[in-house]
Amino acid sequence: MADHIKIRKAPGKWVVRAGGAVLGETSNALELSEGDMSPVIYFPKADLAMSFLDGSDTTSHCPWKGDATYYSIQTKSTVIEDAGWSYDNPIDEVSRIKDHIAFYTDKVTVEEL
Secondary structure: OOOOEEEEEOOOOEEEEEOOEEEEEEOOOEEEEEOOOOOEEEEEHHHEOHHHEEEEEEEEEEOOOEEEEEEEEEOOOOEEEEEEEEOOOOOHHHHHHOOEEEEOOOOOEEEEO
16 A cells, blocks of 8 residues: 555544435544545445435546545435545555545535534
């Protein structure tokens, strides 16, 4: 793994909300720190209301994590396009983030309870 990526269990309980609804709550979140960027919280898919998330056609590639797929969120009044991303088959060195989704905090609310 690139020395600039660190993954640890995020302390505490975390929640993600969008459009006034709670999409997930977990005590099993992971915190990924990459270089000097702000840490990102990854939620286990098992702890999310996946029925609110729709896969989008957007993809991206990170040389240290692999290929990302994106999710849009259907709320009561709108669709929040590409609000979250997941590495379905991450590079071995970051395999802990498999089956997790991270969210853009300028599109949804991610907070520690």
